[in-house]
Amino acid sequence: MLCLYSIKRSDSYFIDLAALNNLNLKTINNEISLKEGQAVKAPEVKKERKVVKKVYPNSALFTSWGDELSEEEQKEAEGLFQMYGYNAFLSDRLPLNRELPDTRDPKCAKHQYPHDLPTISVVLIYLDEALSIIKRAVRSIIDKTPQRLLKDIILVDDHSSNEDLKEKLDAYISFIHEERPGLVKRVRHKEQLGLTQARLSGWREATGDVVAILDAHIEVHVEWAEPLLARIKEDRTLVLTPVFDKVHFDDLTVTRYGPAADTFDWALWCMYEPFRPEWYALKDESQPGKSPSIMGILVVDRLFFGEIGALDGGMKIYGGENVELGIRVWLCGGSVEVIPCSKIAHIERAHKPYLPDLSITMKRNALRVAEVWMDDYKHNVNIAWNIPLKDHGIDIGDVSERKTLRERLNCKPFQWYLDNVYPMLDPLGDLLGYGALVNDLKMDLCIDQGPFPGNTPILYGCHYYGPQNCYYRTSGEIYIGGIRSHKYDSNRCLVDTGSRTPGLYECKVAKQKGFHMLWDFQQGKAIQNRQTKRCLEIAPGDDTYYQLIIQECSRTPASAPGHRHTGIQGRQH
Template sequence: MCQICQDNVLKTVEEKQDVIQKMLREDHDRCRQSGKDVQAAVKEHRGKQEDLQDQKEAPKEKKTTKLFPNSPLFKEWGGGLSEEEQREAQTLFQSYGYNVFLSDRLPLDRALPDTREPRCSEKSYPKDLPNLGVVLIYLNEALSVIKRALQSIISRTPKHLLKEIIMVDDNSSNEDLKGDLDIYVKYLEQENPSLRIIKVRHNEQRGLSYARASGWRAATADVVAILDAHIEVHEMWAEPLLTQIKANRTVVTSPVFDKVTFDDLKVIKYQPAAQAFDWALWCMYEGFTPEYYKLKDASLPGKSPSVMGIFVAERTFLGEIGVLDEGMKVYGGENVELGIRVWTCGGSVEVVPCSKVAHIERHHKPYMPDLSLAMKRNALRVAEVWMDEYKHNINLAWNLPLENHGIDIGDVSERKKLRERLKCKPFQWYLDNVYPKLDSLDNLLAYGGMKNLDAEMCLDQGPVPGHRPIAYTCHYYSPQYTYFRATGELYVGGIKSHKYNDNRCIADVDNNNTEPGLYKCKEAMQKGMGIYWDFTQGKELRNRQSKRCLEIKNNVLLIQECSGQRWEIQYIIKAF
């Protein structure tokens, strides 16, 4: 058998075949001479013949080049793809923001892991629940992703509960979302004759808010679930939501979203959390109230200030309170508007941990690379209708002037009439009772860039991470955002929207140091730094503790004996 060792130096498959054939002949002769058991010899002979066949069929290993080493898609996935497959996968990724190449090759009915809280499996639900209409919104979504969403909804929702699916196409241009999708929908209708499937197609792109309202108008079921099309529902997703709504028709519910990673489409468990927002109206997760956690049961629904966008509500109640603001453009802000409206106009919002929906988290949104353009406009619209004396907090979050910001928010007269007709509570009530974690910023006096009129330079947060603010040419972008409070703190580089966060204060570190510091305000206080400043627009910026001034000398930011240098902040909220 020592001849096998020579495989490492043989150059071709043909040479290996010759060696193995020779071995087979020698083994056959030895068996005849020694009288070895014939059956055993045959078995051994066949094994070596199979080995020979493997040698003939084994493909030559071909090393492929990684064509897109900097693409997020190929950071963890796609190591075995050919160059042609890599190009296809990358092109699809750029078009959709997630891995369509892989999605097209996954089963439409793939199993999802049970990621619910353990106590959820022990719960039972009423049989006489209201029926459900599911609204799916899409714009140039991948066909396989929509198919998988439809398949999961139909197979994981009890037939006696699922009345209809409304598919709202916000003017997609992809050809496969026309004929090919129609064929698949007809197949589903044949397989599920009691299920109503409706397609609504816009003749122009109207945005998420309008599309969701279109789906609501087409629905006839007791309850509507308004979902994105890049989702897969888990088993028992509907029953917990419908149970909450059956008990209280004014509650708007949300499932817990598991994350489907954009590259390998794996499902990552997300813990139940409240769905909240900051003053720029970007959505975010945060903890439920302390009272919720005292119950020590993570399967219980928790109150939430807002929704992330996907929600389930009684259809008629949603109509009574104004569905969604159809004046919103493209994306963003409509979820916060709904949350504020529901809470202040007689309803409530709950996250239901025993309901799980897997949601693809796109790497990028192809339909609008810069979402901030639409977000600014929509946020200002929400503020104008719902936020009363706190509406200027939206301006400061986006560093926009209070007046003449140049952004057209559209006609809001009908939404204001709706608020008046419903006799909704003021926004102060919402801050006090629903979202006390949101910092009202009610003692903020001014914000924007802080310019030294003598040096013609601006206060800047400097390198991050770091604690050394600097003087820099004025550009008025986020590193130069400053905020002056009536109590004397001067924040640089942004302001936090929530009371549980700590801002960074300009500080006079000590009298022996001319370098100013930039530290978290609580940390600076603990270390005895001076964080309170006396300031009047167009005059000096003097530290209240050391009596020294913040000045610029030879383009360097210093704290030194006051020489009368003047500062001016961009936007004034209240006279000071």
């Protein structure tokens, strides 16, 4: 589960396939026979550019790649793209041991690590990945990890249906075992159990001192393991994550990502944020940085992982398990760090074929995390997903075992986490109501943020999704179009600008401009601006459609609900 982080792209390290096809190189099982560390240098080949009809002009795959493919090749590439979410057609034609650029900070190459490091087991989890992608992951791990440190590689198949991942993958493992007998182990689930269970299956099979649990659509960089193992040798209670580089789903080139903290919002969606100020004060980007959470790929002392509760086996399919682990580790005696000198290239899919709508399980898993670990702040997850505080109808499963684990580990309260680990989360403690704002004159119309970018809220047919999510705080601010999870973000405030039409501005901007942004409101009563004393109402427009207006209140704001009074529908805090 990865997030965007803009850093300058470097493509100069990559092999030109058209040129490579003209090289007379001996290959073994698609691996180019080269000395260790030797890069492939492709000669320049001048070719006349062919003009080929684009069969899929609207496909993301062909936006900047594939101009010279024949129509049949385009059809094959597009079919594989839809199947996997990345360019498996190109992957099948790349060498398995292709060279990656060294994207580490230059100081990393100068670091010296102890010889007697712990051993490592590498777990690769997958569901219907392209065979060449898995092969390349395995090959990179073998090539880039010192033999004395690499104990085993465990492939965990979460019930794939792809025939390539049976006999053909077995044949590749046999090929590997000619070089390293018994190195690769396989675990096959008899039914799809999801990411969390796949990670647990791999961890149970591991025998190394340290276990690295990775996605299968990765390639490791040079000297990726040593900084992780050295840090765990110093402190076995750490849970670590490398820094990911982005492998583009279309041309499989790599963009460097710099180090950043792995964080989340109240919906538990992952994101990147800067480290705490003390990390930047070091002025050394090769140093570890404390992180509130992890992105899903993790490296941990194998026994400590079990002691602290491993992963929550009650999680379903996808989402939230990384945040749950990060919170639990911090609260229960460990800590989480990002290790900048460990780099892993990770394919960012254009889509996830196994789960088109990630929000279904994400929402359920987030509520489960909140129930066990967030104490009085658990309702913020409901607010972020715009679902009722009670009777939301979502089955989060039995959490009694996880609550018992929390007691047994004598974990700290969530307030400690907010104070000491992630103070940038807005506690949302002064929220009075949230939901959709409707007027009893037209119950099928909701207040909506309107066109974005733009500063004019509108009335629109009620659909209750993000643009219509409204929030009312004790300060008197009304937000339309969502509420931010972080203190550094600015919400969009409903304002009275003095005209007949209400405005919607970032609250900081509204304050700077002197707009009137504080309101008095009770459920079923009018919404009245505290400064101007005007009310937010609706009225028929010239075209017979209702419009949102601000005017002198048509009825006494404190009176019983009238034909122009507004209420929050569905949610109250």
